[in-house]
Amino acid sequence: MGGLLTVRDLTLRFSTDEGLITAVDGVSFDLEPGEVLGLVGESGSGKSVTAKSLMRLNSGNARYGPESRMHLHLDGEDIDILALQGARAMRKVRGDIISMIFQEPMASFAPAISIGAQMVEMLQLHRGLSRKEAKRRSVEMLERVGISEAARRFDQYAFELSGGMRQRAMIAMALSTRPRLLIADEPTTALDVTIQAQVIDLMKDLVREFGMAIIFITHDLGVIAQTADRVAVMYLGNIVEKGPVADVIRRAGHPYTRGLISALPKLDDLDSPLMPVPGDIPSPLERPSGCVFHTRCPVAEARCRTVIPETRQLRSGHRAACHLNAADEVAL
Amino acid sequence: MTDVAVAIRDLEVHYPLGRRLFGTAPVLRAVAGVTLDIPRGAFFGLVGESGSGKTTLGRAALGVAPVSVGQIRVTDSQGEVFDVARLDRETERRFRRRAQLIFQDPYTALSPRMTVRDIIAEPLELMKLCKTRDEANARVREIAAKCRLNVEYLRRFPHAFSGGQRQRISIARALVTNPDFIVADESVAALDVSIQADILNLLKQLQRDLGLTFLFISHDLSVVAHTCDHVAVMYLGRIVETAPPRRLFATPRHPYTRALISAIPSLDPENRARAERLTGEIPSPVNPPSGCTFHTRCPMARDRCRVEAPQLRVMADGHLAACHFSEELAPPGTTEPRSSQGAQ
Numbered sequence: 001m002g003g004l005l006t007v008r009d010l011t012l013r014f015s016t017d018e019g020l021i022t023a024v025d026g027v028s029f030d031l032e033p034g035e036v037l038g039l040v041g042e043s044g045s046g047k048s049v050t051a052k053s054l055m056r057l058n059s060g061n062a063r064y065g066p067e068s069r070m071h072l073h074l075d076g077e078d079i080d081i082l083a084l085q086g087a088r089a090m091r092k093v094r095g096d097i098i099s100m101i102f103q104e105p106m107a108s109f110a111p112a113i114s115i116g117a118q119m120v121e122m123l124q125l126h127r128g129l130s131r132k133e134a135k136r137r138s139v140e141m142l143e144r145v146g147i148s149e150a151a152r153r154f155d156q157y158a159f160e161l162s163g164g165m166r167q168r169a170m171i172a173m174a175l176s177t178r179p180r181l182l183i184a185d186e187p188t189t190a191l192d193v194t195i196q197a198q199v200i201d202l203m204k205d206l207v208r209e210f211g212m213a214i215i216f217i218t219h220d221l222g223v224i225a226q227t228a229d230r231v232a233v234m235y236l237g238n239i240v241e242k243g244p245v246a247d248v249i250r251r252a253g254h255p256y257t258r259g260l261i262s263a264l265p266k267l268d269d270l271d272s273p274l275m276p277v278p279g280d281i282p283s284p285l286e287r288p289s290g291c292v293f294h295t296r297c298p299v300a301e302a303r304c305r306t307v308i309p310e311t312r313q314l315r316s317g318h319r320a321a322c323h324l325n326a327a328d329e330v331a332l
Numbered sequence: 333m334t335d336v337a338v339a340i341r342d343l344e345v346h347y348p349l350g351r352r353l354f355g356t357a358p359v360l361r362a363v364a365g366v367t368l369d370i371p372r373g374a375f376f377g378l379v380g381e382s383g384s385g386k387t388t389l390g391r392a393a394l395g396v397a398p399v400s401v402g403q404i405r406v407t408d409s410q411g412e413v414f415d416v417a418r419l420d421r422e423t424e425r426r427f428r429r430r431a432q433l434i435f436q437d438p439y440t441a442l443s444p445r446m447t448v449r450d451i452i453a454e455p456l457e458l459m460k461l462c463k464t465r466d467e468a469n470a471r472v473r474e475i476a477a478k479c480r481l482n483v484e485y486l487r488r489f490p491h492a493f494s495g496g497q498r499q500r501i502s503i504a505r506a507l508v509t510n511p512d513f514i515v516a517d518e519s520v521a522a523l524d525v526s527i528q529a530d531i532l533n534l535l536k537q538l539q540r541d542l543g544l545t546f547l548f549i550s551h552d553l554s555v556v557a558h559t560c561d562h563v564a565v566m567y568l569g570r571i572v573e574t575a576p577p578r579r580l581f582a583t584p585r586h587p588y589t590r591a592l593i594s595a596i597p598s599l600d601p602e603n604r605a606r607a608e609r610l611t612g613e614i615p616s617p618v619n620p621p622s623g624c625t626f627h628t629r630c631p632m633a634r635d636r637c638r639v640e641a642p643q644l645r646v647m648a649d650g651h652l653a654a655c656h657f658s659e660e661l662a663p664p665g666t667t668e669p670r671s672s673q674g675a676q
Contacts, residue, residue: 042524042526042527043495043524162613163382164613165613192381192382192551192614193381193551193552193553193592193595193596194381194591194592194595194609194610195381195613196595196597197594197595197597197609197610198609198610198611200597201609204604219524219525220525220597221525221599222596222597222598222599223597225597225598225599225600225601226597226598226601226604245601246601246602249599249600249601259526260525260526261599263525263526263528263529264525264554264599265529265552265554265555265557265558266554266558266599267553267554267557267581267593267596270557270558270577270578270581273533274528274529274532274533274558275529276526276527276528276529276530276533277526277527277529278530280494280496280497280527281494
């Protein structure tokens with residue numbers, strides 16, 4: 001397979017005072033070069049933890065399950081992410097091949113170091129460029145993401161930029177090293193809709209231009225519909241559904257996905273009531289037995305409380321983990 | 333004549349920025365001349381980007397932002413009229429009972445050291461509205477039930493609760509004094525979509541059951557469209573358009589409203605058009621553009637817009653908009669020839 005990334009049976013637990021907390025439970029997915037994968041779910045669904053584990057950025061109390069496999073395939077080279085030892089080796093996944101942009105750019109820039117100095121450091125560290133060359137490349141990237149007077153902004157600090165500008169600078173920094181995979185963790189959630197639309201457009205242009213793959217994490221299915229090729233829906237550490245974005249949104253196979261869609265306010269139908277997904281996401285300390293969604297599922301049956309559902313293929317490339325699909329969806 | 337709960341006239345809120353030895357210090361005009369009527373029992377939406385002055389307007393309506401010019405009159409359901417900018421201590425106490433705020437972030441709005449019961453009961457105790465503890469407890473239980481909070485939760489601390497439950501606690505606290513005017517400032521912005529719908533439905537139900545008047549501040553037009561019966565759009569301290577949501581969405585009469593609508597990400601993956609993106613960001617309110625303050629980002633700005641500030645005027649279909657060229661605006665979704673794309 002010519003894929004860029006393979007993740008198999010990723011299980012991640014955190015050991016805490018209250019016991020082992022399962023954050024990710026047997027997650028598998030692939031990513032092709034240049035593909036945009038959307039990762040959706042509520043807070044606490046494990047989407048950020050999954051993405052961070054690709055860069056081994058989870059805290060010291062993270063325990064990976066023995067069967068977890070994460071491999072990057074690059075130009076004939078195979079990198080076993082979980083086998084990386086030491087900071088120097090880990091630089092490969094922390095900036096060389098994978099870059100990350102965060103929800104709150106104010107928190108990701110060091111406040112007392114100019115934006116330019118941070119960009120230069122990144123390029124020196126990961127690409128071995130000279131200071132002068134790194135500066136040239138940084139200013140060029142700032143211009144590319146639509147920051148006016150880039151040479152002046154280069155010497156400014158994060159607090160001097162507006163929220164939208166900061167997010168653009170963050171994207172410029174993440175992409176300056178030309179990563180093969182970009183992890184975008186809720187990059188537009190803190191922005192106004194108008195600025196969000198600009199940042200989404202920019203990211204789409206950059207994907208086309210640089211050809212990198214993106215894992216786009218968000219709780220907003222609208223943003224996913226606008227950006228992603230494929231989508232994976234997460235709930236309590238499981239991927240409950242994944243498939244091509246249009247197919248998942250139009251013919252969702254999992255009741256949780258359907259719930260997320262009907263909870264969204266729809267502009268073309270102002271009369272339709274907003275339907276919340278009932279209840280709250282359970283505490284990871286009290287993972288439900290059987291299907292993890294059964295406590296909130298409107299169509300749960302007796303077997304959902306005891307039997308863990310298999311992931312079934314619904315249509316080409318579209319899979320969901322629900323007992324009821326076997327009868328319901330295949331009949332379509 | 334309809335019963336007006338909140339009447340705002342020519343409101344200006346200015347914040348001076350520092351002091352100058354010579355000349356006048358720069359002033360930030362957060363609200364720059366707003367006239368607005370909120371009918372009793374309305375769910376009135378106020379939308380705009382960050383920096384548009386919507387939060388300041390909401391705070392001014394509660395008497396917690398300094399009113400520089402203009403007047404705010406809140407009439408409660410018993411007919412008492414409060415001149416919010418000029419409250420003396422005694423009337424202010426009565427006003428605080430009648431008007432309340434629900435905050436954005438349920439994680440920071442609740443004290444981690446107080447039980448849920450104490451959080452909800454605090455306004456009652458501060459305002460000495462209950463004679464005995466039993467009376468306060470009864471009131472807390474009553475309002476908690478209305479906000480669909482389990483009575484068992486009252487003895488716990490807020491850290492044990494999820495975002496949605498915390499927001500229900502905040503709502504109960506705001507409603508415990510039996511107010512009739514509520515300002516809800518981005519009250520669902522911090523919540524997941526799945527929970528957001530639940531809180532919006534709850535607010536609507538409480539509004540109907542208790543006859544509340546809501547000023548619902550949000551940056552999310554799709555949320556406002558679904559919950560509010562009136563919408564006002566703010567830009568740089570001014571109201572640029574106001575209409576019932578259906579009409580606002582079908583035929584926006586201000587290019588800013590039109591741009592806000594087109595920026596909402598569509599759930600249809602086939603519809604990835606980007607014809608109508610607003611370029612640039614909201615200018616600083618310290619030094620707003622001349623004429624129509626929107627002209628720097630407006631796709632249809634002409635010479636007149638740079639010099640002459642448009643007034644809110646009544647459109648043919650009855651809604652108000654402040655644009656010289658409202659009549660030329662096409663409905664959203666139809667593409668107008670546009671040159672600019674992407675960022676500035």
